[in-house]
Amino acid sequence: MTKEDQSELDVAIVGGGVSGVYSAMRLMGSKRTENSPLPQGKLNVCVFEQSNRIGGRLLSLQPPGVPNTRVEVGGMRYTSEHKHVIGLVGLFGLTPVPFPVSKPQNIAYLRNTRLRMQDLDDASKLPYNLMEDESSKTTLSKGFTVVAAERLLRTMTGKNIDLATVNWLDIARTVEFEGNNIGDLPLRYLMQREISHEAYNFAVDSSGYDSILYTWNGADGFPWNLADFGKSITYSRLAEGYQEVPLKCASGFEAAEGKIHKEHRLVSFDTTRMADGSTGVELTLQHGDDLIVRKARNLVLAMPRRALELLVPTGSVMAPDNKSVRNLMEAVTPIPLFKLALCYSYAWWETLPPVKVLGSDGKPVMAKITEGESVTDLPVRQLYYWDKDPETGKAVVLIYDDGLALSYWAGLRSQEVTFKGEGGDAPGDGLPAWSDFPAPKRMVDEVHRQIMEMHGVTEMPEIPAPYAASYQDWGDDPYGGGANFWRVGVRSHEVSRDIVQPVKNTPVFICGESYSHAQGWVEGALATAEDMLQHHLGLMPPTWESQD
DSSP states (O other): EEEEEEEEEEEEEEOOOOOHHHHHHHHHHHHHHHTTTSSSSSEEEEESSSSSSOOTOOEEEEOOTTTTOEEEEOOOEETTTTTTHHHHHHTOOEEEEEEEOOOTSSSEETTTTEEEEEGOOOOOGGGSSOOGGSSSHHHHHHOOOHHHHHHEEEEEEHSOOOOTTHHHHHHHHHHHHHBBBBGGGHHHHHHHHOOOOOHHHHHHHHHHHHHTSSSBBBHHHHHHHHHTTTTOEEEETTTOTTTTHHHHHHHHHTTTTTEEEEEEEEEEEEEOTTSSEEEEEEEEEEEETEEEEEEEEEEEEEEOHHHTTTOSSSSHOOOOOOOHHHHTTEEEEOEEEEEEEEEESSSSGSSSOOEEEEEETSEEEEOOOOOEEEESSSTOEEEEEEEOOOOOOOEEEEEEEEEEHHHHHHHHHHHOOOOOOOOOOOTTTBBBGGGGOOOOOHHHHHHHHHHHHHHOOOOOOOOOSSEEEEEETSSTTTTOOSSEEEEEEEHHHHHHTTTSSTTTTSSSEESGGSSSTTTTSHHHHHHHHHHHHHHHHHHHOOSSSSOO
16 A cells, blocks of 8 residues: 655655765754755754664674673774764763773684794794784785885885875876776785785784775775874774664654654655655555655665665766666675674683783783684684673673685584574663564584684583573675675766765765765764765854864
């Protein structure tokens, strides 16, 4: 049955992820410039979300038996450079928690060799056949992405350039590599022209990621991977869970009498004439068995590439023959990834023998594994020691897997048997239940086996199997991936500018992480939303963040 709501919206927002509900909150509570295309006064804004929850690719779960934490099965952290996120954390009074990554005593299990993170700058311990000029402690401490970037810039310009200040956009525009713009060449190709294949493999293996060094073009891949270089970057997570950011945005929007409609999937849209004769947009949404038609003066698509592709290809914007819009949409590659959280009856990794490391005062101390990340070239790739309950000692770890290694897990995921561990109710306040995201049993068993191998405890039967597991594959529709990276051959600064309003003089706008310059980060989603809100819809900058 088709139902038509005759009331006209000022703005319809499709997508209840962070960019969508943030935009909604800003529209209801921010001053507008005199040149804003929006009417002055209170706006009529609605958010339409396909699923039954708010948060998109932010998903915070309360592990059973570890109630003092929220494990992030979606986006998990932000940096000290992320001004949009930090502004919202302050605005909402949320609690930052330090997020350590590389701890010297943690595991790096590479090529069947069990190292500690502190060993990764000692070539004599590495199972890689590095070239002589790649084997010094200085070179290894820099990392091979830095080394490749320095050498590439020297090759292109004939001089040494400070990576902390280099403008990669200017480099791409003014200097070529063997007659080519580096935006037209794969990052991996450029790196392997400057470092050995063994050095490249070591960089990939020890990073824990499969996608970040092979998906990009050079003009976008180098600055993204070097974003932390030369800066005192720190990482944080939120005690309340990262999903609390979009939930707070949604609450603020609803408090201002905005409306959120869950389980409303956008089917298609097209331009239409509004009651006053102006051009607006007509949306067709599916809610259960009903098709609902709504009209809006402006449409915001806060959606990743794959979700856009799932819309019926019709209308003045999405029609297949509109090649310019299709080219903009396809300028990024969705990056499949999954996260798997496992709960253990105690933090058995803390019982492993300590190793000698240098303390913060530079003096040797004995340290156990308690937090941070361990990596391996096994398909499990990355493990984060997330948290433990101070009373019961129960603990949770988080597995993060992307890119090439996913092919290993695909067949295990397809097994119909679900891991029958402890469940868990929703903690309330809009956060979903742990048991809503069950994990495949064979995958849980294999991940546990690989974790045992990483830590060298395979022959220790006292190490318990996990008692609970939760899993989310972000490659599933409508997400298509956990992040989106710029493709080879695109001019990302042009695409990111043009896709915000893909058809000139048509009130349809696109925002979100996919087409940002902080891809894979909440900061990118918020930055594109601010671009749209300020430069297209005429909102004044937010009052809660620094404007420098």
